[in-house]
Amino acid sequence: MRKTVDFLIIGSGIAGLCFALKAANYGTVCIVTKSKIDDTSTKYAQGGIAAVIYHPDTYEKHIQDTMVAGSQLSDKNIVELTIRESTARVMELVEWGVNFDKNSSGQFDLAKEGGHSEFRVLHYKDITGLEIEQKLIAAVLSHKNIEIFEEQLAVEIITQHHLGMDVNRRTPDKCCYGAYVYDTVNKTVNTILAKTTMIATGGIGNVYANTTNPQIATGDGIAMVYRAKGEVRGMEFVQFHPTSLYNPKEAPSFLITEAMRGAGAILKDMSGREFMQKYDVRGSLAPRDVVARALDNEMKICGSDHLFLDATLIKKNEIFSHFPNIYAKCLSIGIDITKNMIPVVPAAHYSCGGIATNEWGESSIQNLYASGECTSTGLHGANRLASNSLLEALVFSHRACIKAVETINTIQFREDVPDWDSSGTVNNEEMVLITSSKKELQSIMSNYVGIVRSNLRLKRAFDRLQIIYEETEQLYKKSIIIPEICELRNMINVGYLIIKNAMNRQESRGLHYSLDYPNHTEVMQKREDNL
């Protein structure tokens, strides 16, 4: 099949759906998504969305908190514009029908999370993402200009390379003409030609063995742009959430929101003692990088595979009204969180790096935009402030639409794009080659490129990954397309980028902590000054 469309959107989370709702006022929109429409990280977001709403909060305080959490590596201009646009973007969600909890005076009930100096997190109980995703899906489904295709996996973005031209990372005028998309039901690769393509493919969590991310988070967009010679940056900054529920049989790991610590829950060791004050004066509410590292260290000291979060300190009525989903989940595995401590362990959660974009969501490839977790906008620097990621998606999908609309009428379709060539490929008879390589990759990344790194661990990871990379490339070249091999290839690409970027960063900063460069005293000092 061949299709032409004004706006092609890859991904149906908050970033893709918001862009779709805006772009649909200016042309035809096609959303492709590799699984069901709501199979996204967005759906799992618990804590909420950070925005400046009421006094005594100010844009300046939120900007400052974001810069401090990011270890001063965030782009100040991007931080300023994101935070200053936060109120308007969140109100737009409300106009689209999204509910946020309110208190008895009718004001938004704002929560607090690690690294925030004020209560500013809008939430809907502990299922904020589900509420957002459902309302956006409803709006998209009722828009006549938007077509949605589920079970469609984007394999490659189309550039001059597919027209037989030589493209390298320094070619200044690389251009995107759409994407090759694999229909997982009909098992064909379709060509979708677009004036503008938006990558909104989300995160990378499945590169690690233990993650809060759903299975779709395999870094496809980042890998596609990297292979198309676009700029990708900041991949060393992988955020581990300190508190996923310790339940080894379950994947993905169920998240225990940081908002629980905002409401008074305390991290405790195996003997029930608090330990966070040893690491940071902000205790259990220090920024995520600090808390995850502290947990990692405590677990190593006592040789345990989890620690505890004590939520019994939160009033029962607050547990039932604010955290009903977590209460029910824990109860389903025999833990009554109003009486017992919750076993928790850090899990890979969020990629701060990704496709490099500017203040208008433009990538380094013409007519190719990106928004959401697959990007590196400059907002998060070396560590994302909690609940800033839904916000980032809203702001940059909005901005990308403004820019894309400016140029859409000047762009011509490239009719000379060839269809996907699968000649010479055969059915892959041995699925075990793919599943084993995926497990190997996850083990390499978890053991050597996790919360604590070293030069030796990174070198070992790089060498091991090289072998899997070569084996997988050979397999890919001769196999008929199937999603599993595309995703494995993407995850290996992402693993490579994380390791390479980590090797290049010869310091410890934010989420990247290396035993060989342990001190980053300047940043620690700034954090203490900001308390």
Ligand code: FAD
């Ligand atoms: P997603 O919502 O992940 O959507 C990606 C989409 O791309 C999916 O539809 C997927 O199927 C599709 N896709 C991927 N690859 C392809 C391909 N090759 N072809 C076609 N389609 C493809 N952030 C906050 O700000 N606040 C929170 O409270 C919060 N809580 C979180 C809790 C959990 C458990 C998790 C996992 C994350 C949380 N985050 C939170 C992070 C936040 O949810 C995500 O960063 C954000 O939702 C990402 O949105 P997105 O639109 O970029 O990607």
Ligand code: SIN
């Ligand atoms: C959480 O609720 O703890 C997750 C928030 C986030 O990832 O921003």
